[in-house]
Structure formats: structure tokens, C-alpha cells
Amino acid sequence: MSSTNHRPQFDTDGFVVVRSFLSEADFAELNRELDRYIHNVVPTLPDGDAFYEDRARPDTLKQLSRIEQDPFFKAYLQHPLWNDMASVLLGEPVDCQGAEWFNKPPATNHITPPHQDNYYFCLTPPQVLTMWLALDPVDEENGCLRYVRGSHRAGLRPHGRTKTLGFSQGIPDYGPSDHAREIAIHAQPNDVLIHHGDTIHRADANRSATRHRRSFALVFRGQSARRDPAAYQKYLDSARAQHQEIGLQVS
Ligand SMILES: O=C(O)CCC(=O)C(=O)O
Numbered sequence: 001m002s003s004t005n006h007r008p009q010f011d012t013d014g015f016v017v018v019r020s021f022l023s024e025a026d027f028a029e030l031n032r033e034l035d036r037y038i039h040n041v042v043p044t045l046p047d048g049d050a051f052y053e054d055r056a057r058p059d060t061l062k063q064l065s066r067i068e069q070d071p072f073f074k075a076y077l078q079h080p081l082w083n084d085m086a087s088v089l090l091g092e093p094v095d096c097q098g099a100e101w102f103n104k105p106p107a108t109n110h111i112t113p114p115h116q117d118n119y120y121f122c123l124t125p126p127q128v129l130t131m132w133l134a135l136d137p138v139d140e141e142n143g144c145l146r147y148v149r150g151s152h153r154a155g156l157r158p159h160g161r162t163k164t165l166g167f168s169q170g171i172p173d174y175g176p177s178d179h180a181r182e183i184a185i186h187a188q189p190n191d192v193l194i195h196h197g198d199t200i201h202r203a204d205a206n207r208s209a210t211r212h213r214r215s216f217a218l219v220f221r222g223q224s225a226r227r228d229p230a231a232y233q234k235y236l237d238s239a240r241a242q243h244q245e246i247g248l249q250v251s
Contacts (some may be wrong), residue, residue: 006194010089010129014199017185021133021192022081031135033072034101034216041070042164042206048243050180051165053108062110063166073099079235082131086220089194090127094220097121097128104143104206104213111205112143113162114178116151117219118197120169122231126152127222130198134187135214142213143206145193146182152198161238168239171200 010016012071014250022030023221042050049069053060077096104110118126159169171178178200185193197199200214206213 006085007089007091010196012192013147013149015147015185015193015195015201016089017187017191017193018085019188019191022190026081027190029077029250030133030216031146032233033076036081037070037073038064038101047053047176053105053110055103060105060108062103062108065098065166067086067099067101081218082218085192086131086218087193090192090220090222092127092222092224094222097219097221100217100219102194102215104203106212107207108144109205110143110236112145112168112201112203113163113164113168113244114148114200114202115159115170116156116198116200117195119156119159120226120235121197121219121221122235123197123221123225124228125222126156126196127199127226128219129167130195130219132188132193132195132215132216132217133162134189134191135216136189136212137186138213138215140184140186140204140207142208142211143186143200143203144186144213145195145203146184147195148178148181148200149183151178151181151200152196154198156198161242163242164192165242168242169235170202174200174202223229241243 006016006018027035048156049066053062067075083094117130118128119129157171160172162168187193
């Protein structure tokens, strides 16, 4: 299916799922490069770029930010398939803002609190989306993403401090009517979930004993989007305060 066909659904629901997104060769290369980065580069990174559920256990690595500091991933931000899809969905030329990697390692109690990405990004107009590519089979057991359908059309909800490293802000009044509108998305490796920056989403912890739940994500902003510097500084301050409370090295 061409990327153009996904736009009406993206506009209505605030998310869309594209199955088998990359070619097999491209997907294999991405996995190889992520393995290389995790084994060779991550051990050299400061705390703020690599979050662990338990710092003493490397197998509990759960989030990587600013992966584009690596030359392969810096070039990867320009990948035409990702950029074209983002541009069609946002209806304007885009710039890639950065790359992240998420995991929910097995037997860890790590939830993703309900949140809207643009609360963190502070972009006006909210012309921004996240493309979240599954690297493992994902379902309810290992903590699939859950979207509140259509929530991107109601603007940003109030956020408050959370205790979840990597997600310093969440929606405190997330309630039964939000739960009732949630869509839990099952995915296979190489399926991409794309959500608007104002779409509310969350994920449960990984309840499985053996299965990881890894993903690779790129964030794209439309060229019309401008950052509110004061709101962004407030967000950065709250993330930094959380890191200090937890005892992470902060730069
Ligand atoms: O992988 C997760 O659990 C969270 C991902 C997320 O919130 C995002 O990519 O915006």
C-alpha cells in the first residue's frame, strides 16, 4: 500500500500501523547496527543516554536516546522510506529530530506512563509524529503500546511528574473513559506504529519471563513546527530533577 493511503486514518485516529515496513535487507541491517551500537558504544555512554532498569545488570537496558551521535544512525535519519512516510502523514516537508531505542526486558516492572510526546517536544503547531518500529513480536504479555484513539484532536492534557526513568511526565488524571478508548496494538518485527505527537499512549510492564520487547523509533517534525523555548526548558528541568533524584550523572 502506498503511504498516501494511510493519511486519512492517521488524521482520524491519531495513529496508524504499517506492517512489514522495511525491506528484509534493510531490517536486517538495522538490527545488526543496533547490536553493534549496544555492544560497542553503549558501555562508553554517560548515564543520560542509556537507561537501565537495574544499572548493575546490562541485560536490563531499557532505553537509548540520541543514538544519532553514531555516524551510521546520523545518516539513517535521512532514510527516504521513513522520511517520505512522515512527510505524507504530516502533509509537509519534515526533519528527523532523533532516534531512540526502547526495551521492556523480561521480568522487569517497567511501565510506560500515559503521555503525549508533544508535551515533551513543545512544538506549535503540533506537527510531529513518532515512528516506532517493532524489533520483537509485541502483544499484551510483553507490554504492547496502547493508543487512545482520536485523542490527538483534543490538544494536550495536563502532565505531572512520574517515577519512570525516560518518561518524566505522565497524565495523572488518566481514567476509566481513557482506558475504554484504548487500542492495544499487536505487532510483528518490522511493523511500524506511527503516532501523532498529541496522541495519548501508554504501555504496561512486560509480564513475560523470557521475551524482550524492543523497538527502534524516529521522531519527525514538520517544517512549520516551532519549539516553545520556555515550555521546553521546563520539561528539561523536570527530567533533570528526576535524574538527580534517582542519582544518575547529569551533564
Ligand atoms: O516503547 C514504549 O513503551 C514507549 C514509546 C513511546 O512512548 C514513544 O515512542 O513515544
